[in-house]
Amino acid sequence: MSKEMAAALFSLEMPIPSITERYQSIVTGASGSDIEATYESNEPRALKIKDEFKKNFIKELNNLFVIPTRVSISDISDYINLIELEHNVKIGVVEAAKRTGSEIVIDDNLPKELNDMAATLSKVKALKPDVLVVSGHTKGALTAIRQLSEMRVNVPMLAMNTFSSW
Numbered sequence: 142m143s144k145e146m147a148a149a150l151f152s153l154e155m156p157i158p159s160i161t162e163r164y165q166s167i168v169t170g171a172s173g174s175d176i177e178a179t180y181e182s183n184e185p186r187a188l189k190i191k192d193e194f195k196k197n198f199i200k201e202l203n204n205l206f207v208i209p210t211r212v213s214i215s216d217i218s219d220y221i222n223l224i225e226l227e228h229n230v231k232i233g234v235v236e237a238a239k240r241t242g243s244e245i246v247i248d249d250n251l252p253k254e255l256n257d258m259a260a261t262l263s264k265v266k267a268l269k270p271d272v273l274v275v276s277g278h279t280k281g282a283l284t285a286i287r288q289l290s291e292m293r294v295n296v297p298m299l300a301m302n303t304f305s306s307w
Contacts, residue, residue, distance in 0.1 A: 164201070165194055234274050246270050255281040262294050272298040 165176050179187050238245050246268050249261040258275075262285075265273055273296040275285040282301045289299070 164198060168194075168197070251276075251281065255284050258284055258288050259292065262288055262292050265296060266292065266294045270296060272296065272300060274300045276301075 162173055162176050165171065166173060169176075171179075179190055235245065235248075237243075247261065247264045247270065249264070251258055251261065273285075275281055285299070285301070288294075289296070
């Protein structure tokens with residue numbers, strides 16, 4: 142039996158209506174105002190759209206795990222492993238790359254302080270990957286953006302992850 146992909150959230154910083162609106166925007170490409178107008182409407186077409194979205198969203202929630210407590214960074218791997226084992230799912234970038242047949246060309250550990258990514262970004266500049274995934278909270282994201290610009294490193298897609306467990 143193949144494992145499905147899933148996500149784990151260790152902190153919900155947005156209210157649930159914002160999460161559902163953002164999810165619907167990603168799935169449908171609709172703007173926030175279009176989504177609000179759909180939910181305010183009682184026209185048959187709007188009712189059908191709302192029902193379809195609700196079914197899809199509930200299905201997706203089966204692969205979303207929220208950890209309702211504060212955890213230390215060192216505990217995140219344990220939580221991920223437990224979720225993967227208990228629910229027969231895989232969480233993480235490396236697993237997603239394997240599942241899609243993507244090749245990981247750089248797999249570096251960034252410095253704990255997340256203050257200098259130049260060595261990794263030099264590899265990115267030389268190897269020109271299609272996607273760069275950086276893990277490291279807000280500080281890591283800001284350092285990556287600043288150094289990508291300073292070093293004139295161009296990547297077609299940049300993704301940020303908020304924890305360091307892959």
